Amino acid sequence: MNRRSFILCILVFICIIGCNRIRKIPEPVLSHFREKKAILKKEILYFPVINSAKLSEDLIQDLDTLFMDGLLKDRRLIVRKEMRYRPTLAKTLLPYYGISIDQDLLKRAKAQGAQIILTAIIPPFQSEIKKKGIWPFRKERQALKIFMVLNMIDVFTGTYIASSVEEETLYLENDKESQMALSDERILKTFKRLTKRHLNALLKTLSEIPWQGRIIKVDDGDIIINGGSLVGHKRGMIFEVYPISDYILSSEGRPIPVLGDKLSEIEIKETRKSNSICIPLRSKAGYDVGQIVRLKRE
8 A cells, every 4th residue: 555545544534533423412412402492472363365356255265264274384373363354455555655554453453462463465466468389389368467465564563574475477268268257266276376485485484583572461569461371481481571662653644662672571470371470570670561571582
């Protein structure tokens, strides 16, 4: 064996030993990385689809079911469906500033203790003429652009967390066919694809949003916050309290609350199903109803 071969063998041996050592990570180190931080469930209030495309009620109900089924599969969410109130596009759009917030939506969400509102809008289909096929056999075909808008609203501030649009194009079979002639089955298949894409993006965004609650009562030294065991509260959890320091006016003249610096910390001493009783870690911190609470990071 010449010198070059000998050196090469040594290097290969060192690499093998090194790789083996990397794989054998000590168990205490592994257990440290396996430990997961407490994840609190977000409470979502889902409102029915705003049907501006004048689709059939049966089709809209199918779309609502698609959204609910997709949301309920995620165990990090608590999803409620509000069917008694259907928002209209007129309450959701403004002529100059684009999208507005329906105040009735916010009132209903706050009353139910929700953190986030979800609502979908189906605008009217857009018709256009497009060329389809391979040259020189391309023909002009009538096409319908189908859109679906999904809005995610923060209940506390009444502002948008995210708003996304998904679209697809449907080609009509002939010149005489119109939107009204499209079968619900064909339209539903299209919306199934749009809904799936929306849900994938939505669930990723929701996973990045921390749980946020508020003080709902201050009673003789005890501080009661919303959430409770339903969202994963446990005795001993510590939350940071943030007061409202100021308000800014939206384009439509609505005051939007702005959080101030951290006021203090509170600790859960007893959990109930929908709320938890906490004790202050600072007795003279000025706790008040409506202040925001967030789980303290370790």
